[in-house]
Amino acid sequence: MVNKIALEAKSIFKSFYDPVKIDVLKDISFNIKRGEFVSVTGKSGCGKSTLLYILSTMDSDYTGELIIDNELMSGKTEKQLALVRNERIGFVFQFHYLLNEFSVLKNVMLPGFKLNKFSEELLENNAYDLLKKLGIEKLAKKMAYQISGGEKQRVAIARAMINDPLILMCDEPTGNLDSKNTEIVFDIFNELVNTFNKALLIVTHDQNFAKNTHRTIVMEDGRILK
Template structure:
């Protein structure tokens, strides 16, 4: 497989079986290259969030093949997938899911502590670096409940970056932000793809956001239509 390909989906099919059989994803195939910023668009119910769950290895009940950095993930155990997910995939959601009673720094450190590869000193150093990259190192010691919505989303991005992932996946990462903070978050993501050669895959309803990404994957009724 081409070394530049970070994520590859091959003929992904997904069925919901309850309450009746429903073919929700139909022959989904595409690739994402290193440093590429890709958005997925489509009406509600077209299957884009279901697809993101499969691509992120959270849902393993599908037919087809999924490759991350050339490695076939289709037959891995739940424990293997959890390790791969934590090390190689960063997540940004519409809601930041920060632990309110933890400091900003502690929130960013969490995925690295869970991975357990680096010492606490190294993790703390890396977390401060990520916060600096996102322009909020001065907020490190604050409780996450004490910072603004836009800052919280930046903390969530820092947390997604802590394990140096191959790809970041986002589900409506600007859906909860005003236009100014949406712009800031978009600029940060764009910079990560260009400067750090990080691959990004983002589900969004925001056409202005999507138009500025490298490529739009458009979905309708469980298929990719463009």
């Protein structure tokens, strides 16, 4: 179903104690559907990265409800949350975090090894197919340190897609890229949304990038302004 809700946040609050109580997120509620490309913007310190950490299930110390693929995340063990992350969420960061000692193809396959659902042969075929879709299959056998920054980010996107996640979460994915590579990455994200019906949530400072997404969530002082 095209408009099925992939992720929903309901009245999420998050506080730190250092040593006094500081409210970092205040009553955050929104949802993202499959096939929707959503950006989150706001000044540094407004709570964007904290929110992403919670939505990605890496931080479970909050109040409110997080529902991913119709499943409530509260009360799950760390092992159960790790499985949700591996199966349903793909991650792309500002820094690609590729492992230099592995080839491009092996880097893409790594989350698949972790999930341990498919044979190595099938994983390798799937990884190659993803590289082909991203126009970088010629890099498959190269070592990660031998390719350019823009290419590395495309490899990181392929790696995020290897387990066929429901939702892709990206933290400043174009922060280190020039305008040409930013455009390439944007087009790839569009393709993932339109052709593969993925839900995309992107934290970005890049206003031009944000205004071209389907919807922009603007944060200020731990709240959603719009």
